[in-house]
Amino acid sequence: MQNRHILALHGFLGSGKDWYKVQTLTPRHQWITPDLFSPTSPIGDIDLASFNKLADRLISFIPDNTQPIFVGYSLGARVGLHVLERHPDRFKKFIFISGHPGLTDKNEKEQRRINDLVWKDKLETTPWTEFWNEWNGQDVFKADNDREFSRNGRDIDPKKLALGFTTLSLAQQENKETVLAKHADKVLWVVGDKDQKFTNFAEDLKRKKILSGYERIFNSGHRVLFDQPSAVADLIDQVT
Numbered sequence: 699m700q701n702r703h704i705l706a707l708h709g710f711l712g713s714g715k716d717w718y719k720v721q722t723l724t725p726r727h728q729w730i731t732p733d734l735f736s737p738t739s740p741i742g743d744i745d746l747a748s749f750n751k752l753a754d755r756l757i758s759f760i761p762d763n764t765q766p767i768f769v770g771y772s773l774g775a776r777v778g779l780h781v782l783e784r785h786p787d788r789f790k791k792f793i794f795i796s797g798h799p800g801l802t803d804k805n806e807k808e809q810r811r812i813n814d815l816v817w818k819d820k821l822e823t824t825p826w827t828e829f830w831n832e833w834n835g836q837d838v839f840k841a842d843n844d845r846e847f848s849r850n851g852r853d854i855d856p857k858k859l860a861l862g863f864t865t866l867s868l869a870q871q872e873n874k875e876t877v878l879a880k881h882a883d884k885v886l887w888v889v890g891d892k893d894q895k896f897t898n899f900a901e902d903l904k905r906k907k908i909l910s911g912y913e914r915i916f917n918s919g920h921r922v923l924f925d926q927p928s929a930v931a932d933l934i935d936q937v938t
Contacts, residue, residue, distance in 0.1 A: 699935055702728070702764075703728045703730060704730065705756065705767070706729060706730070707732060707777055707778060708731070708771060709771045710866075711735070712735075717729065717769075719923070719927035720931050723927060723931035724935060727934070732756065735854050735855055735858045736853060736855060736858075737853075746866060749777060749865075749871060752780070753781040753783075754785075765789060765790045767789065767793065767938060768782075768793065769795070769934065771921075774795075775797030776798055776800075778792055779794070780874075782874075782878075782884070783877040790884075791884055791885075791937040792886070793886045793933060794887050795922050797896075797899075800868070800875070801868060801873060808869070811869035814864065814867040814868075815864070817833070818860050818864065821860055822856070830848070830849055834848075834849075838896075838920050839920055839921065840919070841892035841919035841920065843918070843919065843924075844921075875906070878909060879907075879909075882909050885909065886913060886933060887900055887903065889914055890920060891915060892919045893919050896920065915929045
């Protein structure tokens with residue numbers, strides 16, 4: 699195992715602080731944890747205009763002559779698929795946690811686009827606590843261990859988040875199964891064992907022989923890095 703730089707990208711409505719518990723369990727590594735939606739980012743502005751522009755911007759945070767590990771959770775994993783496609787050789791390994799390979803059905807994409815615009819409208823018209831409670835009540839989070847999980851609205855710039863609902867929507871993401879198949883040796887796909895929806899995605903990738911397998915984290919829902927930070931830390935140490 700080597701000491702490495704870790705570029706870790708959070709999920710939607712998340713921040714770089716989300717990796718704190720995992721970081722404390724892997725102190726020998728040097729962590730780079732960008733904030734996509736923070737009012738102020740300690741490592742500079744980040745272009746959220748598209749997945750590809752964001753992927754290219756993230757590369758600029760990596761020190762020269764290093765080959766880090768990319769770790770992405772949920773939205774971070776989806777962005778990471780674009781990094782994998784555009785800059786596969788800049789990283790030793792990609793760990794995608796609770797990731798979505800991308801929709802293929804046009805009707806599903808259109809429905810997702812509409813749903814995300816509804817969320818954008820709620821963000822712009824309702825108090826933060828009300829918005830957060832509704833977001834946290836979605837089915838995808840119901841298997842998480844901490845059902846009282848909260849997010850401080852002061853850590854989020856509503857204008858950046860509103861932009862994210864359009865430019866970083868799953869509706870805007872191309873399906874990346876071909877990319878995954880091409881670089882399967884660099885990818886570790888991770889899901890929580892209680893997250894049935896995303897376990898099904900992982901099983902589908904395995905069934906199609908896009909990936910040879912995936913990691914199921916015991917006693918975890920969608921928010922794996924919060925439910926089982928020690929398991930995430932172990933995976934990082936294994937691939938370094």
